[in-house]
Amino acid sequence: MKNKPLKITVLTDTHYYSLRSGSSGKAYETASAKSQKLLAESGEVLSSAFEQFASDKESEILLISGDVTNNGELTAHEEFIGMLRALKEKGKKVFVITATHDFRKNGETDAYDGDITVKTPTATRDMLWDMYKEFGPDQAISVHRQSMSYIVQLCEGIRLFALNDDSNLSGKSGFSDECFEWISAQAEKARSEGQFVIAMTHHPLIAPCPIYEIIGKCDMLGDYDKRLPALADLGIQFVLTGHTHIHNISASQSERGNVIYDICTGTPIGYPGVIRQLYIDKENNIVKASTDYVNEPDNFASEGIKLKDVFENQLIGTIRGMIEAAGKDIDKLAQMATAISIKPKVIYKFGWIIKPVFKLLNSLKVGTVAKWIRKETGLTPADYSDIQDKKVIDIITELVLNLYGGESKYPPETPTYKVTIGFLNIIDSILETLHIDLKKILKVVPDAASLVEPLLYNGKIDSYEAELRIFPYVEEGVSGEKLVFEKKAPTVRKSRKGPFIIIAAILLLLAFLPLWILIILIAFLHNRIKFADKLK
Ligand SMILES: [Fe+2]
Numbered sequence: 001m002k003n004k005p006l007k008i009t010v011l012t013d014t015h016y017y018s019l020r021s022g023s024s025g026k027a028y029e030t031a032s033a034k035s036q037k038l039l040a041e042s043g044e045v046l047s048s049a050f051e052q053f054a055s056d057k058e059s060e061i062l063l064i065s066g067d068v069t070n071n072g073e074l075t076a077h078e079e080f081i082g083m084l085r086a087l088k089e090k091g092k093k094v095f096v097i098t099a100t101h102d103f104r105k106n107g108e109t110d111a112y113d114g115d116i117t118v119k120t121p122t123a124t125r126d127m128l129w130d131m132y133k134e135f136g137p138d139q140a141i142s143v144h145r146q147s148m149s150y151i152v153q154l155c156e157g158i159r160l161f162a163l164n165d166d167s168n169l170s171g172k173s174g175f176s177d178e179c180f181e182w183i184s185a186q187a188e189k190a191r192s193e194g195q196f197v198i199a200m201t202h203h204p205l206i207a208p209c210p211i212y213e214i215i216g217k218c219d220m221l222g223d224y225d226k227r228l229p230a231l232a233d234l235g236i237q238f239v240l241t242g243h244t245h246i247h248n249i250s251a252s253q254s255e256r257g258n259v260i261y262d263i264c265t266g267t268p269i270g271y272p273g274v275i276r277q278l279y280i281d282k283e284n285n286i287v288k289a290s291t292d293y294v295n296e297p298d299n300f301a302s303e304g305i306k307l308k309d310v311f312e313n314q315l316i317g318t319i320r321g322m323i324e325a326a327g328k329d330i331d332k333l334a335q336m337a338t339a340i341s342i343k344p345k346v347i348y349k350f351g352w353i354i355k356p357v358f359k360l361l362n363s364l365k366v367g368t369v370a371k372w373i374r375k376e377t378g379l380t381p382a383d384y385s386d387i388q389d390k391k392v393i394d395i396i397t398e399l400v401l402n403l404y405g406g407e408s409k410y411p412p413e414t415p416t417y418k419v420t421i422g423f424l425n426i427i428d429s430i431l432e433t434l435h436i437d438l439k440k441i442l443k444v445v446p447d448a449a450s451l452v453e454p455l456l457y458n459g460k461i462d463s464y465e466a467e468l469r470i471f472p473y474v475e476e477g478v479s480g481e482k483l484v485f486e487k488k489a490p491t492v493r494k495s496r497k498g499p500f501i502i503i504a505a506i507l508l509l510l511a512f513l514p515l516w517i518l519i520i521l522i523a524f525l526h527n528r529i530k531f532a533d534k535l536k
């Protein structure tokens with residue numbers, strides 16, 4: 001008789017926030033405006049996610065890979081543990097690792113009381129093992145106490161490696177050498193016993209996109225470049241991660257040829273608000289990954305607005321509002337900027353530059369840009385008629401959302417893809433003319449188009465629904481088959497406009513130099529007089 005695939009439900013970065021830390025008033029509002037996640041609503045949203053899992057008859061295992069609380073508040077741990085116990089009482093199995101947001105060294109973090117920020121006690125690292133022992137360590141077949149890692153048998157033939165990576169003991173996240181020796185010994189044992197291994201840790205081993213590798217390098221698992229191939233060669237092929245709050249699946253291959261997947265799941269309490277489901281089908285050598293959105297909680301406070309839109313607004317609402325205000329109203333922008341820690345004085349000082357630039361950006365339509373790049377894209381007005389009135393700024397904010405969402409909305413044949421990449425090809429042509437080598441500066445991509453392309457279209461593994469092949473283990477001294485992703489033929493031509501644009505810009509600058517100086521001087525003085533009070 002055939003064995004049914006094992007279904008596992010995966011959550012990460014639940015960041016549970018206790019209402020006892022304050023959920024109204026100026027101090028809370030300021031903290032909330034800077035957050036990508038819903039803080040005060042996290043309890044409702046997580047209850048809904050847990051209810052989805054509880055009512056799923058096919059899945060009896062829940063994995064949570066760290067950052068379970070907002071900032072390690074004791075009240076949050078207490079209430080969250082209560083929610084996990086309720087799941088166990090319903091017959092579910094819950095396995096948890098904690099991460100860097102679940103404790104504070106000094107034992108306290110911020111809470112909010114009206115206009116003021118106060119302190120509330122948190123867990124310290126050494127408290128967490130006992131607090132979460134009942135969610136994994138108590139059922140473990142092996143534990144590594146110092147790192148707070150453990151191994152459990154999920155069912156016959158499938159073993160979970162729950163690897164806490166909150167410290168590698170050298171100031172980074174990751175695994176100490178001694179901890180890695182324990183992982184290696186356990187992985188070899190599992191392999192010799194014919195066990196399939198699924199691992200979970202908190203920090204990513206593979207950057208979900210090139211932008212993350214540039215700005216979030218320090219947020220990757222410590223020494224990931226060394227640990228990634230080492231884990232692959234231990235036969236650990238599937239690693240569940242979180243931390244980035246980005247929904248993504250990536251794969252890599254060690255030199256020997258062992259494949260490793262990093263299955264990173266977004267947070268359930270922020271955009272895109274997801275729960276991951278895995279189906280381990282050993283008989284067909286497939287791990288199927290699928291995604292559910294968290295159901296809108298009953299009587300959800302944000303009446304009439306869909307949960308996904310609430311998440312979207314939380315992530316991008318402040319920035320969107322600021323971009324709009326930047327082109328219209330410097331006073332409003334100065335007030336809003338405090339939400340992202342920019343002092344109003346800075347906004348008033350540069351208001352004379354900010355306003356015209358954003359006025360132009362706010363009025364720029366896709367149809368206008370599409371006209372500039374007809375040569376690169378080959379698009380006719382009829383091809384882009386559906387998006388010609390769309391604002392460029394809306395496409396930019398969509399790309400920011402997709403940094404977290406990991407969706408593949410615009411494949412290479414779509415006009416949005418062509419217009420965006422065509423425009424970036426012009427930028428790349430200008431940079432090339434100026435002998436600015438982006439590869440040298442950014443290291444991870446050769447040009448601006450390659451940096452942005454993954455936010456439009458995912459040409460490798462779909463982040464939401466994917467069938468991941470279980471590759472045969474490659475022993476030392478043997479070389480395995482190559483992991484290849486089919487690449488679609490380019491739909492946009494490289495641009496040669498760089499030299500022309502630079503010459504035109506220099507000529508324009510020189511021909512009207514006195515006029516430019518006069519305009520800049522008037523704008524600067526006008527700004528000084530208009531905001532004289534605010535600049536004092
Ligand atoms: Fe997190």
Ligand SMILES: [Fe+2]
Binds near residue numbers: 067100244
């Ligand atoms: Fe984290």
